[in-house]
Each structure stands twice: as C-alpha cells, then as structure tokens.
Amino acid sequence: MTTAPTRFAPRGPLTGTISVPGDKSISHRALMLSALAIGESRIEGLLEGEDVLATAAAMRAMGADIERGGDGAWTVHGVGVGGLMQPAGALDMGNSGTSTRLLMGLVASHAITCTFTGDASLSHRPMGRVIDPLRLMGADISASPGGTLPAMVRGIVPAIPIEYRLPVASAQVKSAVLLAGLNTPGITRVIEPVATRDHSERMLKGFGADISVERDTDGARVISITGEADLQPQDIAVPGDPSSAAFFIVAALIVPGSDVTLTGIGMNPTRAGLIGVLQGMGGAIEMSNEREVGGEPVADLHVRHSALTGIDVPPDIAPSMIDEFPALFVAAAFAHGRTRTSGLDELRVKESDRLAVMAAGLAEIGARAEEAADGLVIDGTGGDMLPGSCHPVASALDHRIAMSFAVAGLHCRDGIEVDDMHPVQTSFPGFEAMLRRAGAGA
Template sequence: MRPRRFRPAGALKGRIRVPGDKSISHRCIMLGALALGETRVTGLLEGEDVLATAAAMRAMGASVVRQGEGTWSVHGVGVGALLQPRGPLDMGNSGTSTRLLMGLVSSHPITASFAGDASLSKRPMGRVIDPLSQMGASFEASEGGRLPLIVRGALPAVPISYRLPVASAQVKSAVLLAGLNTPGITTVIEPVPTRDHSERMLRGFGAELNVETETDGTRIITIRGEAELKPQIIDVPGDPSSAAFFIVAALIVPGSEVTIENVGLNPTRAGLIEVLRRMGGSIEELNPREVGGEPVADLLVKHSPLRGIEVDPAIAPSMIDEFPALFVAAALAEGITVTSGLDELRVKESDRLAVMAAALGTVGARIEEREDGLVITGTGGEALGGSAVTIATHLDHRIAMSMAVAGLVSREGIEIDDTRPIATSFPVFEAMLHGLAA
C-alpha cells in the first residue's frame, strides 16, 4: 500500500500537457509500420501497452525507434509486406494490441502466435475471430477462444460485409485493418457508433475509407483494399480521459485558471466537456486544429460556480471513463445532478458507482445510489467534510485520481488508501497536480 493525503490547495494556475492518447498511440505505430517511408510521431504514450504494439511491428519487419521522450520514428514496410515473426508476439496486458494486430495479420501470408499475461489470457477473442475467419484467416486458440493463439493469414483474403453484433471499436478496427490488404471493398456495419479513431487515422494515412450514417444512426463503413499508405507527421493529442481530472480541479478550486495544451476533442470522446459546460463550467477552446485526422485544441479552464443537471444517458458512451471525475464536480455543484444508463461502470476496474458513492458519502456529499447511476445533491461550493478520512479506492486508478481532486476542495484533506494504481496509469499525475497548486 502507498497511502497519501491530498490537502486543500490555493488556486491552481499554469499550463500543462497531459500524456498522449493511448488509442491513437497504438494506431499511429501500426499504420506507420504499413506506410512506405518514415512516419514521425511526437507525444506518443510510452506505456507498456503501446510498447507491446511497437515490439510486435518490429518483429514483423518495420523499424520502430524511440528518439527521445515521446518522439518516435517508424519506417514502414508497405501494406502486404509484413514479415513472418520469428517468435510469439508478446501482448502483455494489451487487449487493443491483440485484437487490432490479429486483424492486420489475417490478410497477410504469415502465421503469428499471440501470447499475453495472465489477465489478458482470460479475455475471450471470439468476437474478433468470427469475422476474420469469414475473411479466410484460420485460428488455433486456447479453450474459449483465448490466448495463447495462432493466426494463419489468408492471401488473398475475402472482402466481407460484417454487422457488429455488439458495439466494439476494437472488433470494428480489426476488420478494417484486415481490409487494408484484402482486394475489393470490406464493409463494417455499426448499429451503435463507437470511437472512430481507426477511421480518422486510416483516412489520414491515405486509405480510401467512407462512412455513411443512416437515419437511425447506423454507420456503414467501407474500406478499399490493397491500399497504399503514405507516411505522416503526427503529434499525438493529449488523452481527454487524463485531462478530465485537471479540468474538474480547475473548475471547482476557487481562483483557478489552467491551460491544458493539445487535448484530443474527438466527439466520440469529449462528452465530459459538453456536460461540464451545461453545468456552467468555463472551458474555452484555443487554437483549434486537426492532427492526423483528429480534432485538437488547447483548453483554458477557469473556476466556475457549477449547477446540477440531469445528464442525458445518450452521452454516456463518449465519457464513460470520466464519470468518477464528473461525480466530484457534481458534489460541489449547486442543486441536484442525476446520472443514469451507467450499468457499464459496475464492471470496470472496480464497481465505480458503488465505490464513488461510498467515497463521496464518506466526505459528506449527499449521494443516492441507483441501479444504473448516482443522484448527487451538491454543496453549492462548500468544502467537503471529513477529518481523518481514508478512501478505499479498490486499486482503481480513476477512483484514486478523482478523490485526489476532491481533496483539494475538502476542509482537512482526503487520504487515498493506495496511490500505486495512479503510478501505473498516469505516473506524472501527482507531480502535475502539485505543480499547478504551487
């Protein structure tokens, strides 16, 4: 255990840049490795998951070289030219690396063996195996469609039209990546829109990809195979999920004014900002621009009196990871905030509804826990209570960071039972928060 007390701070002031977006970091390494020539990447998230992707692309012939902090050079081999890896591809704990790379390999004439850690090896891969098998790839998986597994790619692979049975950006991406080296048109039909980083980046690298949205919201995504990808220069946008804690902190700590540089504002990810603005939050977009097909801006966030609202459940998918931070903002707002449609939060790293209800209740917030959401009656800006209070975070990094922010607006500080999960997901979080307070 590594407990730490987060105490009330003066106004937060300054400029920060949060770590790069993980989803985009994975994809720029993969697509850079398939483009002919050098792709230059800055702001890459250098977590273990992304490094697993880099190692796998190296094993299949690309040159992937770190040149400095967050700065990488990728020399690609071209679509269709991936090499047979000599040994198993070690995916560590990265489900994204595994599912997307299974897609890539499926339409190349190579055989690749995928392995992962104990946690990843429990996660079923059947949702990806089904469509890729229809395209002609063959699989030898462990029991229940799990790792370790072997993929034998098909050449030529067969273009398919695949309707996603369950909303999944990873399954969609796997099929589109397989479609890159498949002659003809590969189609994915998405009844419920999911994160569209793959579509944006494939277009950015020059793939012929089209998206049509029907009147009921269904998205029909087509990609023309045997693509030629062109190398890019990419500055990976800051992760909106990481920025969320600092946005909320600046809104609720009196006198604060913080600029968060280079934040990704992909509409499938930016729901929190929309909700906080509706609550009265001052969040201004400076220097809006597009990087690698992704919308980006610097955010100027100023302390604002917030008011409770009813949060539309339709916005939940675009901010599902940011609800713990929103609950802290709601606890300081004037009036009642109602959230619903959040069943998914019960099966994250912890049961985030139960754990946040207990944590905020411990420091004096008025919380009603419902089956699919929380109803929070805010303090109207009054400091949260709790003298010698220790919060049980259940090894959940987002709970720990959200309650660290709550500590800044408490009367006597809030103790987090264990800060180790923060170090795993966002190692510079505590230093950044301290820097703004100083």
C-alpha cells in the same frame, strides 16, 4: 509489487498553463499504422505510458523498426500491409485492452499466429466482442474461458471480407475489423448505429487507405475499407489527450480560486462529450486557438472554478465520454443538486467495474452516491468540501479511478489516500508531478 497509499489534500487553487501527454487512442493507432506503411514515419507527442509502450513492443516483435529519438520524437520503419512477421514469443499486453483488441484485428488477416497475454486486470476483461467478427473473417481464435486472455489468434490469408453491424457501440471492435480489412481482398464494412470515436477512420485516410464513411437510411454510419491496402508513411503530431485533460478540468472547476489553461487538447467531437456536459452544469470552460493537427481538431481550454449544478446526463452521449465518467462523478459530488447517469453498462467491463468502484469510493469519502444497474445517481455538496477519508480508497488497479480520487482529495477536509497510484503509469506518467506544478500538491 507492494505500494504505499498516496495522499491528496487541499493545497490551494490550481493555476497556470498545463500540457497533458499525447492522446492514448491516437498514439496506439499511429504506431500500428506506421508499422504497416512502407518507409519511415515520424511521430511527435507520442504518449509514453505503459499501454502505448506495449503496442510499440508488439509491433517490434512483428518486424517493425521503432525507435525514440533524442528529441522525443519516434521513428517507425514499417513492414507494409501483409508483411507482419511471426513473433518469437507471446505478446504481453500488460493492462492495455486497446492494444489487445486492435492487434487481434491486425493479426487476423496475416499468415502468423500470436498468443496474447496480459496482467491480472486485463486477463479478466472480455474479448468476445472482437473475437466474434474476426472469426467471421476466417481467423482461428482460441481464448480462455469467458473469452478472456490468454488467447491465441491464428491469422488467415486471404481473410474473408464481411459486413458487420456492431451490436454494442465500441470503437475498439470497429477498429479491429477495419484493421483486419486492410489485408483482406475486397470491401470490409462496419455498420455503426451509434457513433464512437473515429480516430481510426481519420488516420487510415491519412495513411492513404481506401476508406469511406456514409450514412444508411437509418442514420447509422457505414464505414467501408478496401483491401489490400498500400499505406504511405506519415509525419504525425499527437494532440493532448482529452481523457487525461479531464482530471485537470474537473480539479479546476471544483477547487475555489482555480484558473488554468490546458494547451493543445484534442477536441474530436466523438471524444468531447465531457466538455459539453460540464458546461451544461455551469462549468466555465472556454475554447480558444482552435485548429487542426494531423486531421484532428485541437484547441486550448481555459477553465475556472465554477458553481456546478447537477443534471441528467443523456445516455446517448456516453460513447463520446465513456472514459471520462469517473472524473464526471467527482464533479457531480461537488455540484448543487442531483446528477443522474444511465446507459453506462460499458463501465462494468473496463479496467474495473467503474460504477461499483466509484460508488464505493465516493461513499467512503462522504459523498452521497447510489449505484443503479447502468449508472450512478449522485447528490452533490453544493460546492462544499467533502469529509474525505482516513482509510485508503480502493482504486481496483484502475488508472482512471486512481486519478479521479486524487482530484477529489483536493477538495476534501481530511484529504484522501489512494491505495495505489502505480496503474496511472499506463496512461499518464507524471500525473502527480503535474498536479504539484499546478499548485495542488500531492
């Protein structure tokens, strides 16, 4: 598909109240666990982006009844743990790595065979890190060279409970093993030396799974789940996605005169690292109306234009903001002084090599960014505008790269053209329209 570049240029301050779409990570898990419960679950605020819709389509293909009501809420009639059916054809995951890795876990402990396919971007992303533990549980998995898609997963019943220590911090690998453990007799354990987002643990507990979280003598998190589980249907309210909110937070911080309030944003501590980093840079971000929704902490965020100062971002905070680094790099480009990041090897294997693509794009628009092996070093403008670019900036078919440069264009003298905004549909449909309503214009 051929798409025309989209231009983003200064159009004044961002103002008003903004409600971003539902959290993508929670939306995926809500659909999957609802499909494994017996009875009807109701989901409000589900993100209706392409990635989540790929999860819905896959669960339908394996027997769940999933419908969107006229009020925007979704109802799911589940098949029960152990009840997944053989799909008639391959499961097309589009661009969704989360869908792929978590569903591989579900299938691994069911007596079905599924072939997973994806688009060109997803087909280059590594799946070996989730394939390895699922093979230890007894699943027969055939992947393409390099451990990529297409891949075939032949589940096994009964699967073998394992104790698996994550070699790399990954919420997706952790979740895949826990989901496989749902239909595995005995206790399956995941040991997590570095804490990652804990949406799976919270939601599994909410659905009635026998799951516990403890600390070992080294301080690592030990998550244990007992199969074979009997999940109970739930009513779920999905909070606003902090990864989507990140773009409006950064836009408000860098565009003079901006003053916005973002409502109902998920503030799970395993996801809220960006807020603390931006506050540490001098960002005026205030939380209010703090509450809990469906087991997840939620708050409203009041964000005002601020004079940011570069900092050294601690590498141990990376898991709590791994998807927000492209937005942070934009904020750093307009800060006073130097921002250094490290420990970001994971960004090399996202929808794109986000370190290389962001470094190249920042250089294209006149920013001073140096690419290191595991991070970026960025010297900011001190709040001044960047020149921008008369040539389209490459997004590498990566939704977060595209949105990051869209935000950067709001404070560039000549604006920025982003080569392709279509990938944004995977996570944030309506992003450009929301920018316009906030006063920035696209």
